[in-house]
Amino acid sequence: MAVALVGLPGAGKSAVGKRLAQRLQLPFIDSDDLIERRIGCSIRDYFEREGEQSFRDLEQEVIADLAAAPRGIVSTGGGSVLREANRRQLREHFHVIYLRSSPEDLFRRLRHDVKRPLLQVADPLGRLHELYAARDPLYRETAHDVVETGRPTVAMLVNIIVMQLELAGLIAPGTGSDPQV
Numbered sequence: 736m737a738v739a740l741v742g743l744p745g746a747g748k749s750a751v752g753k754r755l756a757q758r759l760q761l762p763f764i765d766s767d768d769l770i771e772r773r774i775g776c777s778i779r780d781y782f783e784r785e786g787e788q789s790f791r792d793l794e795q796e797v798i799a800d801l802a803a804a805p806r807g808i809v810s811t812g813g814g815s816v817l818r819e820a821n822r823r824q825l826r827e828h829f830h831v832i833y834l835r836s837s838p839e840d841l842f843r844r845l846r847h848d849v850k851r852p853l854l855q856v857a858d859p860l861g862r863l864h865e866l867y868a869a870r871d872p873l874y875r876e877t878a879h880d881v882v883e884t885g886r887p888t889v890a891m892l893v894n895i896i897v898m899q900l901e902l903a904g905l906i907a908p909g910t911g912s913d914p915q916v
C-alpha cells in the first residue's frame with residue numbers, strides 16, 4: 736500500500752505524512768527531502784540560483800522514480816501536480832489524498848515561514864489565494880480522497896486518514912489502531 740499526500744504549502748503534507756507513516760509502520764518519504772539531497776542545498780537557494788523550471792524538472796524526475804517503486808507514505812511538494820505527467824504518475828501508482836486548506840488557514844500557519852520560495856513576496860496571503868485558484872482543481876483531479884485540514888490537529892488528521900484507508904479496504908481494520916486509546 737502506497738499513499739501520496741498532495742495540497743498547498745502548509746497543508747500539513749510533511750507533518751501529517753511523517754506521523755501517519757509512524758502510525759502505520761511504513762517508510763516515510765518527503766519528495767522535497769529527496770530533491771534537497773540531490774541538489775545539496777535548500778530548495779529556496781536552488782530556486783534563487785537555477786529558477787523554478789529547473790526545480791520542476793528535478794521534481795518530475797523524483798516523482799517518476801517514486802512511482803516506479805511505490806511504497807510507504809509520500810509527502811509531495813505543493814507544486815507536484817502542476818505537470819500532467821506527475822498527476823498521472825501519482826494517481827496511477829498511489830492512493831492520493833488531497834489535504835485541503837483555505838488560503839487563510841495556510842497563511843496563519845506560514846506567516847513566519849522563510850523556507851518556501853513562492854511565499855517570500857510582499858503579499859503572501861494574496862499569493863496563497865492565487866495558488867489555491869490555480870491548483871485546487873489539479874489536486875482534486877489527482878486525488879482519490881479529499882480531507883479538510885482547517886480545524887483538525889495533525890494527530891486528528893492522522894486518525895481521519897487511517898479510518899478512510901480502512902474504509903477503502905487499503906489497510907486491514909485495526910492496522911493503524913491508535914496506541915493512545
Ligand SMILES: Nc1ncnc2c1ncn2[C@@H]1O[C@H](COP(=O)(O)OP(=O)(O)O)[C@@H](O)[C@H]1O
Binds near residue numbers: 888889892
Ligand atoms: N492541521 C494542522 N494544525 C495545526 N498546524 C498544522 C497543521 N498541519 C500542519 N501544521 C503546521 O503547519 C506548518 C506547515 O506544515 P507542513 O507539514 O510543513 O506543510 P506542507 O508539507 O504541506 O507544506 C508546520 O509547522 C506544521 O506543524
Ligand SMILES: O=C(O)C1=C[C@@H](OP(=O)(O)O)[C@@H](O)[C@H](O)C1
Binds near residue numbers: 743778813814850853
Ligand atoms: O507549492 C510549491 O510550488 C512548492 C512547495 C514546497 O513544498 P511544500 O508544499 O511542502 O511547502 C516546495 O516543493 C517548493 O518550495 C515549491
Ligand SMILES: [Mg+2]
Binds near residue numbers: 748811
Ligand atoms: Mg512539505
